[in-house]
Amino acid sequence: MIRIPCVIGALIAALATATPVLARPATETRLAHISIVSLGKGSPVVLVPGLASPRGVWDGVATNLSRSHRVYLVQVNGFGGDAPGANLAPGLLDGIVADLSAALAKDHAKPVRFVGHSMGGLLGLKFAKAHPAQLARLMIVDALPDFAVLLARGGAMPTPAQVEGAAAMMRTATAARYGKPMTPEAIAAGVDSLALTEPARVKMRGWATAADARVAGQAIYEDMTTDLRPDLARIATPITVVVPWSDTGFGKDRTLAFYKTQYAGTPTVTFVPIANAGHFAMLDQPAAFAAALDAFVAP
Secondary structure (H helix, E strand, O other), X not given: OOOHHHHHXXXXXXOOOOOOOOOOOOOEEEOOOEEEEEEOOOEEEEEEOOOOOOHHHHHHHHHHHHOOEEEEEEEEOOOOOOOOOOOOOOOHHHHHHHHHHHHHHHOOOOOEEEEEEOHXXXXXXXXXXXXXXXXXXXXXXXXXXXXXXXXXXXOEOOOHHHHHHHHHHHHHHHHOOOOOOOOHHHHHHHHHHHOOOHHHHHHHHHHHHHOOHHHHHHHHHHHHOOEOHHHHHHOOOOEEEEEEEOOOOXXXXXXXXXXXXXXXXXXXXXXXXXEOOOOOHHHHOHHHHHHHHHHHHOO
């Protein structure tokens, strides 16, 4: 389950200067806000990672999916060691949605099955709102329509002004990490709470050091100040919400109840719990996540 200390506070602690731009796959399409690597043929599936994460989040499922689907692996410019492109300016989230829509249209893609993790899940909701004709189904992996609910204290929601102020502080604090590498111990302390298994944590430490903290700061700000709850009732696209839970966290019943409350009013929504998993469920429980994904993309 998402928690403020586990997502934003961890990233502020762990983000360092971005690594040099990595070698790019031959199939990569570069756009202003994102890059896309396309694999396979068949009905289209879009995979979008979360904040500060590269497309490598989906390594455990992409190859298998590509055997029967056209897979679009998205990466936000500024993450995964890439240059920031247009993502240092406001409008990052809307820019990602617009770039993806244009790329799918150019490829003459049929309505897609969209899978988004964390911030990628919020992007999926924005895509469903802006481009419903391009979307067949949406899978949201541990994300909320309004991240600011996690700032609530004693049942009282913060005002929009309070949310904006907190988000601006997070943006400044995160961006200030740019060019200031952290020790391996500090990076581990920052990101290890996002997963339950050591192999997952090792991967995440590398991803954190490869992310441009300035882009992450802008993404945090826009994520925190976006509230899509009023739009849920008008999103006709069937939605599947993957809910990781553990007994060391809030437990299954409490976690599911929280997510069902956040998605109240959504016309068609299904919740798929994954046990013994942290925020990166696809890394902690790859077999369970792959099974959930297979069910989601099946005809």
